[in-house]
Amino acid sequence: MSDIFISYARQDRPRAETIAKALEDHGWSVWWDWNIPAGKTFRQVIQEQLDKARCVIVLWSAKSVTRKWVIEEAQEGEDRGILVPVLIEKVRPPLGFRSIQAADLTGWSGESTAPAFSRLCSDIEPLIRTQGAPEGFVWIPPGEFWMGATPGDTEAGDDEKPRHRVRITKGFWLSETPVTVAAYRRFAQETGRTMPLAAFNPEWNKDDHPVVCVTWDEATAYCEWAGGMLPTEAQWEYAARGGNGGLKYPWGDEITSENANYRGGKRKGTSRVRSYPASAWGLYDMAGNVWEWAADWFDRDYYASLPPDEPVEDPHGPQSGKGRVLRGGSFRSAAPDLRAANRVGSGPDQGWYDDVGFRCLREVAP
Numbered sequence: 001m002s003d004i005f006i007s008y009a010r011q012d013r014p015r016a017e018t019i020a021k022a023l024e025d026h027g028w029s030v031w032w033d034w035n036i037p038a039g040k041t042f043r044q045v046i047q048e049q050l051d052k053a054r055c056v057i058v059l060w061s062a063k064s065v066t067r068k069w070v071i072e073e074a075q076e077g078e079d080r081g082i083l084v085p086v087l088i089e090k091v092r093p094p095l096g097f098r099s100i101q102a103a104d105l106t107g108w109s110g111e112s113t114a115p116a117f118s119r120l121c122s123d124i125e126p127l128i129r130t131q132g133a134p135e136g137f138v139w140i141p142p143g144e145f146w147m148g149a150t151p152g153d154t155e156a157g158d159d160e161k162p163r164h165r166v167r168i169t170k171g172f173w174l175s176e177t178p179v180t181v182a183a184y185r186r187f188a189q190e191t192g193r194t195m196p197l198a199a200f201n202p203e204w205n206k207d208d209h210p211v212v213c214v215t216w217d218e219a220t221a222y223c224e225w226a227g228g229m230l231p232t233e234a235q236w237e238y239a240a241r242g243g244n245g246g247l248k249y250p251w252g253d254e255i256t257s258e259n260a261n262y263r264g265g266k267r268k269g270t271s272r273v274r275s276y277p278a279s280a281w282g283l284y285d286m287a288g289n290v291w292e293w294a295a296d297w298f299d300r301d302y303y304a305s306l307p308p309d310e311p312v313e314d315p316h317g318p319q320s321g322k323g324r325v326l327r328g329g330s331f332r333s334a335a336p337d338l339r340a341a342n343r344v345g346s347g348p349d350q351g352w353y354d355d356v357g358f359r360c361l362r363e364v365a366p
Helices: 010-025 042-052 068-079 115-130 181-191 216-225 233-241
Strands: 004-007 055-060 083-087 137-140 143-147 164-168 172-175 291-297 324-327 344-346 361-363
Touching: 004 010, 004 068, 010 055, 010 115, 042 068, 055 068, 055 115, 068 083, 083 115, 137 233, 143 233, 164 233, 172 233, 181 216, 216 291, 233 291, 233 324
Parallel strands: 004 055, 055 083
Antiparallel strands: 137 172, 143 164, 172 361, 291 324, 324 344
């Protein structure tokens, strides 16, 4: 299944290819090539791809506005409420489509950072993330952010410096809460594993609390069973910040017991997921409740090894190490541990910590 279906006139193929490539670089799958497999007809393939698409883009040009099949494909997108018209030439769209606002790429030369292309992506993103969304997951769009210590943060450690630009080139789905006891129990039952031990949750009867006392390997195994993976440290911080790169915590620069579950708050152990307000991107417990495993090896000096003068694309951390990254702080943590930039390392085989959990990431469907 492709996220996006592009309809265009044959003469506009070079423009369609440029737009398709830019959308793919943005993290979406795109069907635009007219190669027809043996044994299938053109109309069969077109209909199959249209049926599967989450968004239909029609490229309006002097040629396409007169092509019957382009108009038919655009109409199907309109009927399903997933049409995004794009002007690649200064033309009037066909009758019936003139009242629909079209993205203007007439002067666009292929730059992914151009305002016109960014606006097009903003129009597409709601369609992609609301259709076929994995249950319990939140769509995180691609983008750039400042990773590491927030300027003026006197509580920042040396391992959070230097602050540096990171580019997340592909959007992804992130579970809106840490993995719960109920979800982990299903995994254990289906795979023949035993549940971990946690004294404050006897017999694991608090189904809606985060599962804890899991090793990094166990967390990884769960995510693979669920069709995903652990987020990288960069993906985790990007999601936690929710587009607000200059804030100390995911919600702002101050913290109270109304924001999160941490030491000195209302609770003495884990809390139910969704007990505190969601972040700007709809994520819960990105600060407090339980520490969360990330995919990366931990290195205190890793940030210093990154290039200072250009964004780093999709970093995956050092190639080796003795500990794996933990993020977010927990119910045992002091307030500074809940800062979005805070990072610690722990042995991947240490599964006895009753304040360590995890959440899963799923990539865009191919």
